[in-house]
């Protein structure tokens with residue numbers, strides 16, 4: 001018997017979750033048509049579970065730990081029944097959250113939630129959509145959609161759809177327009193409450209939490225290394241943000257220093273020209289695997 005039974009999301013989040021675990025230090029192997037991936041950690045038993053059901057199994061203790069979107073934890077009314085260990089900001093194709101939105105055809109007269117009164121709406125999130133309409137005092141017919149939801153608004157089967165959007169490409173491809181944003185959703189690491197009370201299980205959960213977050217943080221950071229003369233050292237150091245303070249070491253040539261610092265990836269294209277202009281030489285950027 002292993003220590004923890006862990007549910008990994010089958011479907012949209014599957015590849016990105018396996019890639020995150022690999023970066024964090026766990027090698028997971030899936031086999032076609034098999035729902036029990038193997039992993040190089042004897043303390044873990046892994047199961048592939050649809051994100052829609054994940055919170056139910058974490059709530060009833062069939063799983064100690066699970067990964068699914070906030071959207072389906074809420075839709076299944078499990079927010080109070082599971083322990084949220086942490087939010088992990090990654091989706092199917094990016095390290096950004098997704099949005100659930102009301103969309104209509106570009107040329108639709110519908111401009112706001114109020115205009116949905118008496119209309120037909122298709123969605124996979126029945127409960128959440130019903131509640132959102134109720135909060136706005138709107139009565140509409142809500143139809144369950146098994147997928148390809150956007151197509152139903154294009155074909156005129158419904159007046160609007162409530163769908164998830166990440167890159168926006170499906171909305172653009174179908175010539176649809178967003179009229180309302182319901183909420184943002186990202187991947188959540190959730191645990192059975194009793195697992196958090198068990199010292200051995202909660203220690204393992206904490207190990208996984210720390211390493212997955214270290215991997216996600218590392219994706220947003222780069223290591224910059226450069227050489228600089230004594231005369232330019234202050235100017236260059238002042239340009240460099242860092243986790244704490246830049247590391248400065250003397251080179252074997254007197255009067256020259258090696259400087260290294262961890263910076264936000266987004267800043268690098270602005271920083272490197274400024275560092276070069278301030279006298280930095282031999283500037284290198286490295287990708288990082290983990291940042292704690």
Ligand SMILES: Nc1ncnc2c1ncn2[C@@H]1O[C@H](COP(=O)(O)OP(=O)(O)OP(=O)(O)O)[C@@H](O)[C@H]1O
Nearest residue numbers: 010011012013051068069071072091092147166185
């Ligand atoms: N780009 C995305 N598209 C859809 N769901 C996403 C995306 N990124 C993250 N998710 C999350 O994945 C979960 C849904 O996963 P699921 O595998 O059911 O998606 P799906 O692609 O709709 O599946 P299916 O192939 O059955 O349509 C939700 O929690 C959702 O928030």
Ligand SMILES: O=P(O)(O)OC[C@H]1O[C@H](OP(=O)(O)OP(=O)(O)O)[C@H](O)[C@@H]1O
Nearest residue numbers: 147148149164165166167168169170171
């Ligand atoms: O904003 P985007 O990056 O385009 O992503 C959002 C789209 O991806 C998902 O579709 P999915 O692949 O699940 O197809 P489905 O509708 O058949 O479930 C989701 O249901 C949206 O349609």
Ligand SMILES: [Mg+2]
Nearest residue numbers: 012146147148
């Ligand atoms: Mg889908």
